[in-house]
Amino acid sequence: MSVLALLLAGPLQAWGATARFARRTTEHAPTKSGVIGLLAAAQGRQRTDDLSDLAALRFGVRVDQRGTRVRDFQTARHLDTDKPMPVSERFYLADAVFVAAVEGDDALIDDLHRAVRHPVYLPYLGRRSCPPAHPLDLGVHHDKTLEQVLTQEKWHAADWYQRRLRDRPEVALDVLTDAPPGDPGADSLRDLPLSFDPLHRRYALRGVRTATVTVRNPQARSDAPPDHNPVLVFGGE
Numbered sequence: 729m730s731v732l733a734l735l736l737a738g739p740l741q742a743w744g745a746t747a748r749f750a751r752r753t754t755e756h757a758p759t760k761s762g763v764i765g766l767l768a769a770a771q772g773r774q775r776t777d778d779l780s781d782l783a784a785l786r787f788g789v790r791v792d793q794r795g796t797r798v799r800d801f802q803t804a805r806h807l808d809t810d811k812p813m814p815v816s817e818r819f820y821l822a823d824a825v826f827v828a829a830v831e832g833d834d835a836l837i838d839d840l841h842r843a844v845r846h847p848v849y850l851p852y853l854g855r856r857s858c859p860p861a862h863p864l865d866l867g868v869h870h871d872k873t874l875e876q877v878l879t880q881e882k883w884h885a886a887d888w889y890q891r892r893l894r895d896r897p898e899v900a901l902d903v904l905t906d907a908p909p910g911d912p913g914a915d916s917l918r919d920l921p922l923s924f925d926p927l928h929r930r931y932a933l934r935g936v937r938t939a940t941v942t943v944r945n946p947q948a949r950s951d952a953p954p955d956h957n958p959v960l961v962f963g964g965e
Contacts, residue, residue, distance in 0.1 A: 730837035731877045733866035734763070734844065735884055737825040741795070742818070742854040745919045745931075752818040754854065756794070757904055760787040761921040761931060762854045763828050766864075767840050768924070772848030775924040783921055786831040788905035790878045790941065793885040795824025820858070825889075827866065827881050831874040841868045878903050883943040890947035897948040900940050907935030 742754045743762045764782045773779075800818045805811065830840070844851075844865050852858050869877050883890065883899065893899055907914035914935035922930040 729831055729873075730834045731829050731831045731869045731872055731874050732837050732841050732844070733869065733877050733881060734828045734830075734864045735825075735862055735866050736763075736789075736828055736853055736860065736864070737793075737884065738853050738858055738861040740798075740820040740822055740853070740858045741824050741826075742820045742858055744854065745917055752816060754797070754819045754821055755917075756797075756821070757791055757902075758789050758826050758828050758854070759917070759919045760906070760934060761919050763787065763789075763830070764921050765924060766851050766853075767830070767843065769849040770843035770847035770851060771840070772843075775926055779921050779923065781832075781836060784832065785836075786874050786906050788829050788831075788874045788878050788903060790827040790881070791902045791904075792827055792883055793823065793825035793889050795821040798822045823886070825884050825886065827878060827884055829874050829877050834870065837868055841865070874905060875903075878905070879941045881943075883945065887947065890945055893945060894947050894949045896945055898942045899945050900942050903939045903941050904936050905939070907937040909935065911935050911937060913937060 736758055741758070742752070743757065743759045744753055745755050745759050745761070764779065764785070764787075768777070768779065768782060798820050800820065802816045802818055803812065806813060830837070851860060851864060853860055866881065872880070883901075914937045916933050917936050918931050918933050919936075920932040920934040922932055
């Protein structure tokens with residue numbers, strides 16, 4: 729088994745699990761359906777193609793920088809009749825950073841890695857209006873589990889965000905992973921993609937377990953005194 733790690737960072741992201749009609753919400757972290765959709769698009773799959781191999785991958789995400797929830801209103805007109813459509817209310821995550829990972833068969837993970845590096849369709853972070861700010865590829869790990877990758881990957885929050893927490897040598901981050909069926913400590917989310925067919929989108933429930941990992945803060949303030957002697961400025965010893 730292998731693990732593919734992805735960096736999901738951009739000015740805006742939107743990861744809906746229950747968004748319908750004129751109100752489009754977002755979860756506080758990337759969804760499995762959203763990331764599987766990104767990978768399927770990178771491979772060049774059509775919306776009506778089979779997703780069973782991708783849906784079977786184990787999925788996890790680490791919240792490196794929570795971001796800020798923002799709301800937008802959008803208007804549109806019907807393409808054929810020019811009739812105004814209802815105003816839609818859309819929510820986004822601004823300035824958020826996540827590390828996502830999928831675990832599965834070596835051959836499939838290697839193929840997904842190639843697709844991420846050379847995508848057929850351009851990737852986006854939940855919605856087409858949300859392009860990534862950095863390359864997605866954080867590499868493939870053939871000798872680690874999903875949990876190990878999400879624990880050991882360096883902290884990818886922005887420098888300014890890390891400096892805000894420079895009084896902390898280590899920072900605790902939330903990690904959300906697929907839970908096995910019947911896990912009593914897991915939450916449920918209708919986020920397992922069965923079909924992206926526009927005429928009949930289908931999603932099943934999946935279990936989600938939340939844990940916490942600790943990462944090093946490279947911007948942490950050092951406790952050592954500065955190497956400076958003010959007496960030397962005046963010729964003292």
